[in-house]
Amino acid sequence: MEWFAAGDYELARQVLQRGIAALYLIAFISAANQFPALLGERGLAPAPWFLSRVTFRQSPSLFHWKYSDSFLLGIASAGAGLSATLVVGLPQQGPPWLPMVAFLLLWVGYLSIVNIGQTFYGFGWESLLCEAGFIVAFLGADEIAPPLLVIIFLRWLVFRLEFGAGMIKMRGGSEWRDLTALTYHHETQPMPNPVSWYAHHLPRWFHKGEVLGSHFTQLVVPFFLFAPQPVASVAALIIILTQLWLVFTGNFAWLNWITIVLAFSAVSDEAVQAVFPALVLDAEQPETPLWFVVVVIAVTAFLVVLSWRPLANLFARHQLMNASFNRYHLVNAYGAFGTVTKVRLEVIVEGCTDEHPGPDSEWLAYEFKGKPGDVNRMPPQIAPYHLRLDWLMWFLALGAPDNRWFQMLIVRLLAGDYRMVRLLGANPFPMAPPRWIRARVFRYRYSTPEEKRRTGAWWSRTLVGTLVDPVTLQPKGRD
Known part of the structure; x- marks a missing residue:
């Protein structure tokens, strides 16, 4: 044969x-x-x-x-x-x-x-x-x-x-x-x-x-x-x-x-x-x-x-991207980045240990293993490994409609869930979880060559707004 x-x-x-x-x-x-x-x-x-x-x-x-x-x-x-x-x-x-x-x-x-x-x-x-x-x-x-x-x-x-x-x-x-x-x-x-x-x-x-x-x-x-x-x-x-x-x-x-x-x-x-x-x-x-x-x-x-x-x-006018036509994921449709994002937004999750946060309170940021956060950190090489949480954080910043998982992420971080903390790159609260957490949105852009030579920063960022106002697990009315 x-x-x-x-x-x-x-x-x-x-x-x-x-x-x-x-x-x-x-x-x-x-x-x-x-x-x-x-x-x-x-x-x-x-x-x-x-x-x-x-x-x-x-x-x-x-x-x-x-x-x-x-x-x-x-x-x-x-x-x-x-x-x-x-x-x-x-x-x-x-x-x-x-x-x-x-x-x-x-x-x-x-x-x-x-x-x-x-x-x-x-x-x-x-x-x-x-x-x-x-x-x-x-x-x-x-x-x-x-x-x-x-x-x-x-x-x-x-x-x-x-x-x-x-x-x-x-x-x-x-x-x-x-x-x-x-x-x-x-x-x-x-x-x-x-x-x-x-x-x-x-x-x-x-x-x-x-x-x-x-x-x-x-x-x-x-x-x-x-x-x-x-x-x-x-x-x-x-x-x-x-x-x-x-x-x-x-x-x-x-x-x-x-x-x-x-x-x-x-x-x-x-x-x-x-x-x-x-x-x-x-x-x-x-x-x-x-x-x-x-x-x-x-x-x-x-x-x-x-x-x-x-x-x-x-050849369909409304071509499906990354779609599976059967539940066994055999002979699928592929394709990615039909449109390219022109502005980079990043959600930064921050915690605070104060009983009642005020204008002068210190907020410390959680760092993720892959996604940008600290502007001075060099972007890491991750692939072919897949950091699923980091990828969803990118979609979250783009306005993904289903963000229930992110609400639970905040709850888990407030509770100090060790398994969740292990998925992060750096935990600014190693001894005990913070009392409060918030999430703010920043616009990130690469530093220019001149800025990088002068400051060493890979990124420059500007605050855009707040995604999640400060929340806590403390009972209401607690003094």
Whole structure:
């Protein structure tokens, strides 16, 4: 069955299986570290409350059987451990069904978390990781050649990811059409990194070139992923290089890294060996078992059927962004930043220990691990790790309509909840929680090169207003 095997994609399979497994490892570690405080039994949006209001059919999850923080940690720990074995390639040394079962277990475990994660898991890269994990499950083991159907479907995933993002931009804000989007984006992106300040201060002509490069990579290059080799490999290389620039200049969790990994589905061994002749990838592999051929054909047919709505969405006037058309997060619609925020607003949470705060009271700010706060702090490198609370703080500043989680955050900080405090970067009240908390909104802009040389500050900020007036847990009427 020569038509079934893609013997020239062994390197691609190794990168795909180990790379996706590595991202699952990070995702499960992130869940173990953050889920209990954000969504646990005493979280900001408790999962048990959510589970009591949805059925398994509406939101499939292992946690419909039982939810507890310890069970969540057990699933996350098991997922991280299984991911680690795939990263080092242990299941791939066995028969084809072994890595298949391993990846499907990762998919089930992470899907169970995503489907009860509510707004804290409402990011496109969650669905992307679920879909990628499901598909790479059928790449087989090292003893057989990678199935060509799976390789092609992974390219279709990259196409939807890139072309969908390009179409969202063309239908979005005028800044993408007049080539000014990147003059704002490096400053206003959700979580800048150490290089973002320098990227922002590059010449305007460079930013226009960035936008043109983005349009070319997302609207033209994806079609060449299906071209004969070595054209497909060149198309993949362009996507990879573009994503590496995004990695270099921002923090977008694992979105850029998973795109890089998936783009290897179009990179052939022959193309790699043409550049690196010393690399030996050629190996004799036995014929693929018939049962595995049948499974792959059936799964591919199933995924092709699910592809109709995402395909139609790419050309729809009201294109959906980061949407899943089924509860299993398979064959989704992707795309981000259809409009670029032109002004950066930041919500700063502050506490005060005075019994009755007055004009002269001292208010100390809580620092978050990733989002800007202290103007003198260099933006950190976080990705591919995902700081969910920090990301939602960015949406909060933009006026996100559902901020009940933020109200609970204030309550938890006033109560001195240790799990919540652990999610923050710096706690100005290490001995006891403050009596009062308020939240103010500031406009942030990058310091100019001259300001940075003079003060060392990365940011300059101006008070805009108050989001939450001082609140306390003290009983009313207390003296």
